[in-house]
Amino acid sequence: MKHILAAIVMMATLALYAQETTDSIQKWSAGRPDGHAPISVMGDHMHGKGEWMLSYRYMYMNMGDLKQGSDDASFADALEDYMVTPTEMPMNMHMVGAMYAPSDKITIMAMFNYLSKEMDHLTRMGGTFITESNGFGDIQLSGMYRFFNRNRQSVHAQVGVSIPTGSITESDVIPASAPNEVELPYPMQIGSGTFDTNLALTYLGQTDQISWGGQLRAILRFGENDRDFRYGNRQNLTGWFAVKAADWLSFSTRLEALVVGEIDGADPNLNPMMVITADTANSGGNFLNGGLGFNVYIPKGALKNLRFGFEFATPLYQDVNGIQLKQKETLTFGTQYAF
Numbered sequence: 001m002k003h004i005l006a007a008i009v010m011m012a013t014l015a016l017y018a019q020e021t022t023d024s025i026q027k028w029s030a031g032r033p034d035g036h037a038p039i040s041v042m043g044d045h046m047h048g049k050g051e052w053m054l055s056y057r058y059m060y061m062n063m064g065d066l067k068q069g070s071d072d073a074s075f076a077d078a079l080e081d082y083m084v085t086p087t088e089m090p091m092n093m094h095m096v097g098a099m100y101a102p103s104d105k106i107t108i109m110a111m112f113n114y115l116s117k118e119m120d121h122l123t124r125m126g127g128t129f130i131t132e133s134n135g136f137g138d139i140q141l142s143g144m145y146r147f148f149n150r151n152r153q154s155v156h157a158q159v160g161v162s163i164p165t166g167s168i169t170e171s172d173v174i175p176a177s178a179p180n181e182v183e184l185p186y187p188m189q190i191g192s193g194t195f196d197t198n199l200a201l202t203y204l205g206q207t208d209q210i211s212w213g214g215q216l217r218a219i220l221r222f223g224e225n226d227r228d229f230r231y232g233n234r235q236n237l238t239g240w241f242a243v244k245a246a247d248w249l250s251f252s253t254r255l256e257a258l259v260v261g262e263i264d265g266a267d268p269n270l271n272p273m274m275v276i277t278a279d280t281a282n283s284g285g286n287f288l289n290g291g292l293g294f295n296v297y298i299p300k301g302a303l304k305n306l307r308f309g310f311e312f313a314t315p316l317y318q319d320v321n322g323i324q325l326k327q328k329e330t331l332t333f334g335t336q337y338a339f
Contacts, residue, residue, distance in 0.1 A: 025150050025151075026150070026151065026152055027149045027150060027152070027154075028149050028152050028153055028154040028204050028205070028206055029152075029206070030045055030047075030338075031299065031305075032206075032211075032244060032247070032250070032297060032299075033244060033245075033246075033247070033248060033249050033250035033295045033296060033297035033307075034206070034210075034211040034242035034243070034244050034250035034252065034295060035206075035211070035297070036295060036307060036309070036336065037204075037213055037215075037240055037242075037252075037254075038240055038242075038252045038254050038291060038293045038295075038309065038311045039057065039293060039295070039309030039310065039311050039332050039333070039334040040059070040254070040291060040293075040311045040313060040330070040332040041213075041215060041238060041240065041254070042111075043109065043142065043144060043158045043160075043200050043202065043215075043217075044202055044204075044213065044215060045204070046101065046107040046144055046146050046154075046156050047099060047100070047101035047107050047338065048101060048104055049101055049102070049103050049104045050101065050102075051100070051101050051338055051339070052098070052099065052100050052101075052338065052339055053097075053098070053099040053100075053336055053337065053338040053339075054096075054097070054098055054336070054337050055095075055096070055097040055098075055099075055334060055335065055336040055337075056094070056095070056096055056097075056334060056335050057093075057094075057095040057097075057332060057333070057334035058092070058093070058094055058095075058332070058333045058334070059091075059092070059093040059095070059330065059331070059332045059333075060090070060091070060092055060093075060330065060331045060332075061090070061091045061093075061327075061329075061330045061331075062088070062089070062090050062091075062328045062329055062330075063088065063089040063090075063091075063325040063326060063327055063328055064087065064088040064089070064325065064326060064328055065087075065088075065325070065326045066078055066085070066323055066324065066325060066326060067318055067320045067323070067324055067325075067326045068320070068322070068323040069319055069320065070317070070318065070319040070320075072326070073323055075087060075122055077323065078276050078323055079122070079123075079124045082124075082273065082274065082275055082276050082279070083123060083124050083273070083274050083275065084121050084122070084123050084124070084274060084275040084276075085121065085122055085275065085276055086119050086120065086121055086122075086275070086276065086277055086325055087120045087121065087122050087128075088119070088120040088325075089117065089118065089119045089120070089187065089325055090117075090118055091115065091116070091117045091118075092115070092116045092117075093113055093114070093115050093137075094113060094114045094115075095111055095112070095113045096111070096112050096113070097109060097110065097111040097112075098110050098111075104146070105145060105146045106143065106144070106145055106146075107143070107144045107146075108141075108142070108143050108144075109140075109141070109142050109143070109144065109160075110139070110140065110141050110142075111139070111140040112136065112137075112139055112140075113136070113137040113138075114134070114135070114136050114137065115133075115134060115135065115136075115137050115166075115190050116132070116133070116134035117132065117133050117134065117187075117188055117190075118130060118131070118132050119131050119132075119187070119188055119277075121174075121275070123175070127175060129174055129175050131172040131174065131184055131188060132172060133167075133170035133172065133184055133188045133189070133190060134190070135166065135167050135170070135190045136165060136166060136190070137165070137166035137190050137191055138162045138163060138164055138165055138166045138191045138192055138196075139162070139163040139165050140160060140161075140162055140163075140198065141160055141161055141163065142158050142159060142160025142161070142198060143158070143159055143160070144156050144157065144158045145157050152205060152206050152207065153203070153204065153205045153206075154203075154204045154205075155201070155202070155203050155204075156201075156202055157199075157200065157201050157202075158198070158199065158200040158201075158202070159197075159198070159199060160197070160198035160199075161195060161196070161197060161198065162192065162195065162196040162197075162198060162219070163195065164191050164192055164193050164194055164195060164196075164225065165191060166189075166190040166191020166192065166193075167189065167190045167191055168189045168190070168191055168192070168193040168225055168226070168227055169183060169189075169227070170183070170184050170188055170189050170190060171183050171184060172184055172188075182269075183267070183269045183270065185270055185275060185277035185278040186229075186231070186263060186267070186270075186277060186278070186280070186283065187277050187325075188277070192221065192225065192230070192231050193225025193226060193227060193230075194221050194222065194223055194224070194225050194230050194231075195222070195223075196219055196220065196221045196222075197219070197220045197221075197222070198217070198218075198219050199217070199218045199220070200215055200216065200217040200218075201215070201216045202214070202215045202216075203215075208244075209243065209244050210241070210242065210243050210244065211241075211242045211244070211250075212239075212240065212241045212242070213239070213240050214237070214238065214239045214240075215237070215238045215239075216235075216236075216237050217234075217235070217236050217237075217238070218233065218234065218235045218236075219233060219234040219235075220233050221233055224264075224265050227267040227268070227269070228265050228266065228267065228268060229263055229264060229265030229266055229267055229280070230263070230264050230265060231263055231283075232260050232261025232262050232263055232264070232283060232284045233260075233261045234258070234259070234260050234261070235258070235259045236256055236257060236258040236259070237256070237257045238254060238255070238256045238257075239254070239255050239256075240252055240253065240254040240255075241253055241254075242295070247297075247299050248296060248297050248298065248299060249294065249295070249296055249297075250294065250295045250297075251292075251293070251294050252291075252292070252293045252294065252295065252311070253290070253291070253292055253293075254290065254291040254292075254293070254311070254313070255288070255289070255290055255291075256287075256288070256289040256290075256291070256313075257286075257287070257288055258286070258287040258288075258289065259286050259287075260283075260284045260285055260286075260287070261284050262280060262281070262283050262284040262321055263280040263283040263284070264280075265280075266280055276322070276323055276324065277325075279322065281321065281322045282320075282321065282322035282323055282324050283321060283322070283324070284320070284321045285318060285319055285320035285321050285324070286317075286318070286319045287315055287317065287318045287319075287327065288315070288316045288317040288318075289313050289314065289315050289316060289327075289330075290313065290314060290316050291311045291312065291313035291314075291330075292311065292312055292313075293309065293310050293311030293312065293332075294309070294310055295307060295308070295309045296308040296309070305337060305338040305339065306335070306336075306337050307335060307336040307337070308333075308334070308335050309332075309333070309334045309335075309336070310331075310332070310333050310334075311331075311332045312329065312330075312331055313329070313330040313331075313332070314328070314329050314330070315327045315328070
């Protein structure tokens with residue numbers, strides 16, 4: 001928490017310095033390919049009064065092999081203490097969003113998502129099996145307020161809530177339960193089951209050819225869901241840098257530090273001795289991720305303000321609690337249209 005507060009103070013200081021040391025009123029502009037952050041960053045920009053934006057993102061995230069703390073671990077290591085270990089977990093997420101600005105200082109946003117997950121398993125006896133889950137996730141609603149926009153720099157804050165519309169009772173058949181279904185462990189659930197607060201502070205800057213930004217974000221969870229647990233809080237600090245290669249194309253690089261808390265409580269329907277993903281001690285950790293991407297922007301014509309974005313991200317460092325699947329590559333594609 002101390003690091004997060006320090007980051008907030010630093011971003012606010014930079015913003016105030018930029019505001020107070022210039023007589024220029026030239027505003028930060030979204031009308032260029034790097035006018036939006038890398039496509040994986042949410043709530044990175046705002047809109048002018050009366051403007052709408054519709055967006056679609058597709059994210060593919062893969063997890064495979066195991067980590068114990070910051071060291072690699074083998075499946076045999078996990079099977080010494082558990083009957084089953086996961087070996088791989090690909091996830092697909094489709095996100096649809098809408099933004100509207102009732103004024104130049106306020107933008108409201110809603111986001112809906114659909115997830116599909118698959119997890120491969122290995123048993124202590126050498127058997128293998130796969131479980132699957134899919135469905136609509138939690139709905140995200142938020143509002144953003146711009147503190148200032150001058151000297152080609154902008155700062156805005158975001159306050160939102162996550163409505164627990166996603167399932168936390170996803171079930172599937174496993175060899176030990178056939179032909180009956182059993183409830184799946186925590187990573188295979190679709191929603192959180194709790195009303196969660198989403199807070200963010202974003203700083204943006206640009207020159208004629210380059211742009212940069214930073215975002216501090218926290219997801220804070222309160223209470224317990226109907227299964228007597230809540231997922232851990234999440235705090236991340238993301239920074240990015242982009243180069244405008246043409247009026248329609250930019251390239252970006254991004255660095256993210258992420259802290260995820262342990263699951264609090266426990267689902268009484270899960271046996272923590274059966275599989276590592278059912279043991280809450282094997283949840284949360286610290287991560288450092290890097291990403292490379294590009295944005296395509298149509299500046300004029302019938303499709304003016306239509307955007308396409310892509311980013312490839314990979315973990316640079318990960319230190320997990322207990323023993324967990326190792327995070328691997330994340331691919332994000334997206335399109336955005338403002339009108």
